[in-house]
Amino acid sequence: MGVFRNFINMILPPRCLKCGKVLAVQNGLCADCFKQISFISDPLCYRCGRPFADEMHLKSGIKHLCGACVKEKRPLFAMRRSAFLYDEESKKLILDFKFKDKTFAAETLANILYGAGRDIWPENPDVIIPVPVHWLRLLKRRYNQSAILVKYLSLRAAIPADYSSLIRRQNTIPQVQLTGAARRKNLQHAFAVKYPQKIRGKKIVLVDDVETTGSTLKECAKVLKKAGAAKIYALTLARTEN
Ligand SMILES: [Zn+2]
Numbered sequence: 001m002g003v004f005r006n007f008i009n010m011i012l013p014p015r016c017l018k019c020g021k022v023l024a025v026q027n028g029l030c031a032d033c034f035k036q037i038s039f040i041s042d043p044l045c046y047r048c049g050r051p052f053a054d055e056m057h058l059k060s061g062i063k064h065l066c067g068a069c070v071k072e073k074r075p076l077f078a079m080r081r082s083a084f085l086y087d088e089e090s091k092k093l094i095l096d097f098k099f100k101d102k103t104f105a106a107e108t109l110a111n112i113l114y115g116a117g118r119d120i121w122p123e124n125p126d127v128i129i130p131v132p133v134h135w136l137r138l139l140k141r142r143y144n145q146s147a148i149l150v151k152y153l154s155l156r157a158a159i160p161a162d163y164s165s166l167i168r169r170q171n172t173i174p175q176v177q178l179t180g181a182a183r184r185k186n187l188q189h190a191f192a193v194k195y196p197q198k199i200r201g202k203k204i205v206l207v208d209d210v211e212t213t214g215s216t217l218k219e220c221a222k223v224l225k226k227a228g229a230a231k232i233y234a235l236t237l238a239r240t241e242n
């Protein structure tokens with residue numbers, strides 16, 4: 001593998017995912033671009049992954065929860081994690097991955113995702129599932145970016161992926177074009193579980209590229225739980241601040 005990678009590097013030197021600068025080592029981002037991305041780091045709420053402002057929560061061994069999570073008696077998600085904040089800089093990174101043929105970026109982004117999920121892996125999840133895209137949209141975009149992320153993440157985490165049990169039923173209007181109530185309505189009944197026998201009793205890591213309002217992930221989690229999933233973990237590349 002190492003020899004093969006070196007050979008690949010000779011013909012195709014690793015480049016920064018964001019600015020395209022040639023890199024000395026294959027680590028995805030050059031130092032300048034790395035600094036521009038707002039990575040989410042400890043301390044954060046152990047359940048929802050929301051970063052805490054103060055250092056008080058850094059004390060080791062304590063799984064702190066934010067105020068909202070303390071009140072939540074029956075949480076939909078066992079844990080939620082994102083690699084970085086969704087801002088102008090990370091948006092460029094993700095949009096490039098999404099709409100251009102930058103599938104090579106998927107491997108690096110999946111590694112970043114693996115790092116962001118460091119609290120999830122010790123829980124021994126059974127399966128990783130990407131948020132599905134309707135086939136009509138797939139035709140236009142050529143691939144489901146979350147499924148590509150899951151392909152590499154599954155290899156990295158040594159956890160099987162499932163691309164067929166959770167399906168998207170309707171070709172919903174892209175969520176970014178809607179707000180609030182319209183978003184939720186648009187998503188109702190959008191997802192379904194095709195093979196409940198593969199979901200029942202399972203601890204599932206649900207993967208998407210971006211979490212904005214969280215409504216897409218919530219709808220997916222709801223149908224998975226209805227089908228008998230034991231626990232749902234959400235893992236995304238980027239999330240908005242709230
Ligand atoms: Zn760069």
Ligand SMILES: [Zn+2]
Binds near residue numbers: 047050065067068069
């Ligand atoms: Zn929380």
